[in-house]
Amino acid sequence: MAQIAARLVRALEEVLGGPVPVRVRAWDRSEAGPPGGPVLVVRHRRALRRLLWRPGELGLARAWVAGELDIEGDLYEALGRLAGQVWERAATPAAPAPPLSRRLESRLGLGRELLALAGPLPPPPPPREEVRGRTGLRHTLRRDRRAVSHHYDVGNDFYAQVLGPSMVYSCAYWDGSAGGDADGKPVMTLEEAQEAKLDLVCRKLALRPGQRLLDVGCGWGSLVLHAAREYGVTAVGVTLSREQAGLARKRVAEAGLADRIDIRVQDYREVVDGPYDAVSSIGMAEHVGAARYRLYADRLYALLRPGGRLLNHQIARRPAPDEEKYRLDPFIDAYVFPDGELSPVGRTVTLLERAGFEVRDLESIREHYALTLRRWVANLEADLPRAARLAGPGRARVWRLYMAACALAFERNEIGVNQILAVRTPESGVSGLPLRTRDWRD
Structure with missing residues (x-):
């Protein structure tokens, strides 16, 4: 359990393709990542389950709305650092892709690690503020x-x-x-x-x-x-x-x-x-x-x-x-x-x-x-x-x-x-x- 934050940081580095720009605190109070500045707090493993079932922005949003993810410290600095990491990665010329077998092995390893951290249960229902049940054409009266x-x-x-x-x-x-x-x-x-x-x-x-x-x-x-x-x-x-x-x-x-x-x-x-x-x-x-x-x-x-x-x-x-x-x-x-x-x-x-x-x-x-x-x-x-x-x-x-x-x-x-x-x-x-x-x- 004492290694959860370190494991989260390693998984995030794999996803981001580089170092994690903020410190991370896990639900067991362990911490890892660069000291000083804002802290990304993962309050519950449910946040990871949401991301596994809905990767990307919507999964992150659901975890944030539910209070399973939080920022301690300057919110603007945290968002700026995280966005800057994504932009820097997008602007960096792509390195030659490794062999397909190695890419598959890396993704399978990341998936196994996230599953082990998240637990086997499915995510809870989305927080109630989410808009659901929209039917028909957009922008009707x-x-x-x-x-x-x-x-x-x-x-x-x-x-x-x-x-x-x-x-x-x-x-x-x-x-x-x-x-x-x-x-x-x-x-x-x-x-x-x-x-x-x-x-x-x-x-x-x-x-x-x-x-x-x-x-x-x-x-x-x-x-x-x-x-x-x-x-x-x-x-x-x-x-x-x-x-x-x-x-x-x-x-x-x-x-x-x-x-x-x-x-x-x-x-x-x-x-x-x-x-x-x-x-x-x-x-x-x-x-x-x-x-x-x-x-x-x-x-x-x-x-x-x-x-x-x-x-x-x-x-x-x-x-x-x-x-x-x-x-x-x-x-x-x-x-x-x-x-x-x-x-x-x-x-x-x-x-x-x-x-x-x-x-x-x-x-x-x-x-x-x-x-x-x-x-x-x-x-x-x-x-x-x-x-x-x-x-x-x-x-x-x-x-x-x-x-x-x-x-x-x-x-x-x-x-x-x-x-x-x-x-x-x-x-x-x-x-x-x-x-x-x-x-x-x-």
Whole structure:
């Protein structure tokens, strides 16, 4: 038993093709691997059984959600070291392959070792937060409602802890000193950065008193509240989450804006009361799906008056070497955003243009999302026991891992986020935009 950690490290080295970058502690409290830094804790042999039955990311995710795997120390450093090991291996020119007989012998030996450590029993059922039982085509109205409910209907109090008072669940907009002053102290709060983002959207849309704004995927109503209060518009916000809509309506009533803001539980495909002067879609298009994106673009184009503007704020992935083989991330699909899909920004621009839009500005704010996610993780970690009580221990663990991993992905340029300003330019060709667009003046 005293050798379990050492045996785990040897097995991991075989899998990773190199040294294990973090220390490992096994369920018997034995440790092995490099001293100092974060520790990968394997709390139970069930974690290995999950990996044997479902190798790769999904098996790891199930063990993490169940609490059978954990990280002690800096979560970002641990994830960065582990990901760096994989990237380094991928970038290293492949050595000549050993003879087939030796490869088979090595894999059989690794399999026997893992089976001996894991024990003969099958893994327990997946943790309950996993999305199961999905049927039918992706991105039908019914399936999209269920997917959105899985992610957003987990308790407004939980999201309030993570997001803070702004209740904005998309990338904030930081000034140049967002990382901190000379002493490392933040000089812009998350709430200030979120308000800056809401105002940036309103200015890009050139909102004026009396105009009509449609916010697709309005969340808890923060953007429509800001637009109505600061720019004098009337607004409609649509969401598929009943919990979001309930809180958004309460916030609207408390702000005394119920006569100017309408919050609906409604799919964007069901909105028929155009035309609108402006449409915002902030962090919603990731739920649309590649197969439905042209429909999404066509629908928003039809809802705008000639000369109306669309602000599409959307996470983008890097183009895959073979787009036909692109697959959804198994961890995110099973535990975070069911049926969520990311597209390269070039594809998004192309589909918006094919729908008739004139794309006038594209601003990448990738680094801003990394800063935002780190603040959300800090909010969550400030009281993890409370978060676990509000949303369940598994859900709290999912969100912590997901947000920390995404922060690193944005920092490493694996994914990006872009604000695309597009116009339903009338036949006259007069877009209504200023010559110097980045001034965002009329």
